[in-house]
Amino acid sequence: MFRDDFYRANERLEALGFSTNLIDGKTAANSARANAASLDLVARKTETNLTRANLANLAEPSKQNARINLSSNLRVSETAAPKALGFCQNAASQICVKDKFDQTSVNLTASDANLNWFSSGKFNESDLGSLQNSNLTQIKTVDIHSHLLSADVKFDRFYDKLALAFFAKKFDINRSELIKNGFEGYKSNFARLIKSSNFVQKSVVFGVDAKFDESGNLVHKDKTVCATNEDVFAFYEQNPNEVVPFFSVNPNRKDALNLIEKYHKMGFKGGKLLHSYWETDLNDKRYEPYFRLLSELGLPLMIHVGDENSLASNKALESIEQLKSPLNLGCRIVCAHMGASSDGVLSMFSCDPEKLGANYFTLLGWLREFDGLYADVSALLCINKARILPHLKTQTQIHDKILFGTDFPVPFSVILSSYDLPFRDRLTLNRIQNPLDRYVRAMSLYFGEDSPIFSNYKKILGEI
Numbered sequence: 001m002f003r004d005d006f007y008r009a010n011e012r013l014e015a016l017g018f019s020t021n022l023i024d025g026k027t028a029a030n031s032a033r034a035n036a037a038s039l040d041l042v043a044r045k046t047e048t049n050l051t052r053a054n055l056a057n058l059a060e061p062s063k064q065n066a067r068i069n070l071s072s073n074l075r076v077s078e079t080a081a082p083k084a085l086g087f088c089q090n091a092a093s094q095i096c097v098k099d100k101f102d103q104t105s106v107n108l109t110a111s112d113a114n115l116n117w118f119s120s121g122k123f124n125e126s127d128l129g130s131l132q133n134s135n136l137t138q139i140k141t142v143d144i145h146s147h148l149l150s151a152d153v154k155f156d157r158f159y160d161k162l163a164l165a166f167f168a169k170k171f172d173i174n175r176s177e178l179i180k181n182g183f184e185g186y187k188s189n190f191a192r193l194i195k196s197s198n199f200v201q202k203s204v205v206f207g208v209d210a211k212f213d214e215s216g217n218l219v220h221k222d223k224t225v226c227a228t229n230e231d232v233f234a235f236y237e238q239n240p241n242e243v244v245p246f247f248s249v250n251p252n253r254k255d256a257l258n259l260i261e262k263y264h265k266m267g268f269k270g271g272k273l274l275h276s277y278w279e280t281d282l283n284d285k286r287y288e289p290y291f292r293l294l295s296e297l298g299l300p301l302m303i304h305v306g307d308e309n310s311l312a313s314n315k316a317l318e319s320i321e322q323l324k325s326p327l328n329l330g331c332r333i334v335c336a337h338m339g340a341s342s343d344g345v346l347s348m349f350s351c352d353p354e355k356l357g358a359n360y361f362t363l364l365g366w367l368r369e370f371d372g373l374y375a376d377v378s379a380l381l382c383i384n385k386a387r388i389l390p391h392l393k394t395q396t397q398i399h400d401k402i403l404f405g406t407d408f409p410v411p412f413s414v415i416l417s418s419y420d421l422p423f424r425d426r427l428t429l430n431r432i433q434n435p436l437d438r439y440v441r442a443m444s445l446y447f448g449e450d451s452p453i454f455s456n457y458k459k460i461l462g463e464i
Contacts, residue, residue, distance in 0.1 A: 139440055141454040142244065142461065143203040145302060145336060145378035145405030148190075148227040148235055150207070151183045155224075172433050173409075187235055190408070194242040199440040202464060203408070206246035206272040206302065207232050208311075209253075211279070216254035222277075222311055229263055236267075244464060246302060248272040251280055251290040260293055269461060270300040276308050276317040283325040295330035300460045302334045302376075306341040306359050307384070310410070320359045320366070327370050334403060334460060335375040338392060339363045340385040356388055367401040374460060377453065378405030381412035381442055390420045393446045402453045403460065406439045414442055421445060 155164060155178055164175050172193060177185040194203050207227025211220040229247040236245040247263040249256050249271060260271070271294060275282055282291075282303075294301060305320050320339050327333060339359035366373055377392075379385055392402075414421075414429040421429075425445060432438040440454075447453055 139199045139444065139449060139454050140201050141199055141404050141440065142457040142464070143194075143200050143406050143408065143436060144334060144403045144457055144460065145376050146190075146203045146205050146408040147225070147410075148205050148207050148232050149183065149186050149409075150221075150223050150226050151228070151231055152223040153182050153186065155179055155182065172435060186409075187238075191235075191239045191242060193408075193434055193436055194239070197434055197436045197440075200436045202242055202244050203436075204244045204246055204270070204302075204405075204461075205232055205235060207248050208272065208274045208277070209248040209250040211277060212250050212252040214252055216252055225311060229259075229268070233263075233266060233268070244269050244461060246270045246272050248274070250278050251287045252278065256290060257293055260290075260297070260299075264297050264299060268299075269464075270302065272302045274304050274308070274311070275322065276304065276313040276315070277311045279314045279317065281317060282322045288325065288329060291326045291329040291331050294326075295332075298332075300332040300334060301326065302336055304336045305339040305363070306337050306357070318359075320362050323366075323373070327366075327373060330372065332372040332460065333374065335363055335373065336405075337379045337385060337407070338375050338377065338388055338402075340380065340388055356391060360388060364395060364398060367398045374401050374403055374456070376403045376405035377443060378407035379410050379412070381414060381417045381439060382407075382410065383413065383417045386417035386419070389418070389446050399447065400452050400456065403456045404440070404443060404453050406436060408436065412439070414438060418442060418445075 155161065164173075164178065173189045174185070177189065179185075181188075194200060207229065208222070208225045209229075210218055210222075210226050213219050229249070232245050232247070236243040245268050247260070247268045247270075249259045249263070253259065273282070280287070303323060303326070304318075305323065306318055308318060318341060320335065323333055323335065339357070339362070341357040341359045363375055367375060377389075380389055380392075412435075415426050418426055418429065421442075429438055429442050429445075432441055443453065444451070
């Protein structure tokens with residue numbers, strides 16, 4: 001029975017921590033200050049959806065009807081309870097809609113937007129995340145780090161297949177659509193996630209330029225990662241309220257400087273470098289005109305520092321030392337992934353501060369030394385980088401230089417990665433359907449909901 005399932009589920013406490021505070025009309029009439037009261041529900045089976053037809057029974061429930069008391073702190077499990085909570089919320093919102101009781105009779109700690117969602121009557125386990133989000137301070141941020149994939153993407157690489165097999169569902173992505181439609185499927189899914197996010201207002205989106213030799217000849221172009229700047233701009237034009245376009249121009253291109261000026265005039269807001277893939281030494285004097293131009297135009301640069309696992313990479317060029325010349329030439333730089341690196345497989349999973357990597361600790365010092373240097377938390381929920389978070393959250397002296405970012409669509413697992421968080425918190429995070437919101441919520445658990453990391457994007461992008 002619905003009631004039995006609900007009470008069994010109620011024993012598994014605090015997997016959600018969501019405060020419902022439902023008040024029925026009769027109780028509210030007697031006490032406007034009531035914090036919690038009972039709501040009588042008609043439920044014949046666990047899977048029963050409450051309909052408007054049976055809401056009439058709420059006023060005078062029969063003795064046979066299941067009576068469920070919702071306290072101000074409902075505690076929810078993984079199976080029956082999400083539906084139980086969904087049914088209760090659905091009933092309350094439909095009461096409001098039908099004016100069965102006065103609007104003030106039902107106090108629901110959820111946004112008006114969620115009331116509409118509740119009244120749809122469609123619930124599943126993944127919807128639990130939306131319920132949890134309704135109780136948060138309304139964080140509004142920009143994802144400073146996300147990728148458009150190549151128009152040639154087929155999702156046929158082993159890495160891609162593995163990621164889709166394990167993470168497509170948790171990324172709220174239609175796996176069949178991706179395999180069938182490739183690039184178009186990726187774009188539509190990505191745009192939908194930004195638009196439906198409760199917290200991410202916009203995403204900085206970029207591709208990765210191809211690899212060229214020192215003479216400007218094409219050497220390699222990855223068919224998954226190497227999106228063109230033209231495709232990035234087209235994606236921006238299709239979604240101008242959700243996308244902030246960054247270009248990617250390999251400094252070995254013969255027309256690199258002309259391209260930067262062209263993209264600046266088009267409206268690109270910054271650039272992205274993946275020099276370890278390109279095998280370009282950023283401290284080489286040949287590239288100084290490149291960085292001077294970026295500095296003169298006031299265009300920020302997102303530069304990858306640390307381990308690179310999705311593309312072939314020159315390990316010697318993954319060092320934070322690569323940032324010296326661009327910084328000294330006046331560029332504003334966002335160091336991606338907090339420079340996360342490791343000395344071996346075992347050190348990837350060690351939270352020992354001595355094993356967090358030289359790049360990371362050098363970066364902590366440089367963030368205070370260089371006014372134009374920032375860093376992001378993108379990909380830090382990946383299993384090989386999450387070990388940095390417990391230490392980073394204590395470094396409050398540099399939180400004003402840290403930006404929120406995800407590295408979408410790089411897969412992550414809050415269950416496996418956030419291993420220093422209580423398990424019930426990880427379960428809660430895992431149920432947030434939108435991966436962008438899941439990432440925001442995870443970072444808020446580490447840094448706090450009012451952390452500057454969620455607003456520091458303004459120091460790079462201004463008001464957008």
